[in-house]
Amino acid sequence: MSFHRFVHVAGWAAVILLTIVGFAAFNAGGDSPTAASPLLVEPAAAATVTAETQAPATTDFELDTGWLDSVAFREMVNKHFASSDVNQAVRLAWCLSRFDVDAIDPSTGAVGLFQIAPTDWDIAAAEMGLPADADPFDGATNVAVAAHIVYAGAGWPYWSCP
Numbered sequence: 001m002s003f004h005r006f007v008h009v010a011g012w013a014a015v016i017l018l019t020i021v022g023f024a025a026f027n028a029g030g031d032s033p034t035a036a037s038p039l040l041v042e043p044a045a046a047a048t049v050t051a052e053t054q055a056p057a058t059t060d061f062e063l064d065t066g067w068l069d070s071v072a073f074r075e076m077v078n079k080h081f082a083s084s085d086v087n088q089a090v091r092l093a094w095c096l097s098r099f100d101v102d103a104i105d106p107s108t109g110a111v112g113l114f115q116i117a118p119t120d121w122d123i124a125a126a127e128m129g130l131p132a133d134a135d136p137f138d139g140a141t142n143v144a145v146a147a148h149i150v151y152a153g154a155g156w157p158y159w160s161c162p
Helices: 002-026 070-080 083-097 118-128 139-152
Strands: none
Touching: 070 083, 070 139, 083 139, 118 139
C-alpha cells in the first residue's frame, strides 16, 4: 500500500513541477508577474483613438517564440484603442490568436493577432492609407487595422469568440 501512495504522490509532484516550469517558460519574456494573465493587468494610460492612425512598419514586441508578451501586447493596444476598450481588445486577441502574430485560420484565411479576413484587411488598410503591401502578420499593423475596424467599420461584432 505504501508503494502505491508513493507513486501517487510522486505523480502529482511531477504534474505540479511541470506546470510551474510550463508557466515559467511561457512567461519568460514578461517583466511583470502578471504577464501570464493578460486579463488582470490594468491599462497604464489612456489612449487617444483616431481612425487614421498609422501603424509602425515594425514591432519590437515579438518574443523569440514568435508570440507576443501579454504586457507588450497591451502597450500596443493602448496606442490604438480607447482606454475603455483595451481590456476587451486584449481578451479578444487572446481568444482569437493567443497573441501569435503568425496565426492563420485555415478555414477562413483570417490572419494575425485579430484574425482579420484578407478582403477586410485590404479594405481597411486602403481606408487607413497603408501601403498595399502592408503586412497583416506585423503585430502593430494588425492592431491598428483592428482598431480601425472597430471605430470606423463593423465594430466589435466583426469578431466572435466564445
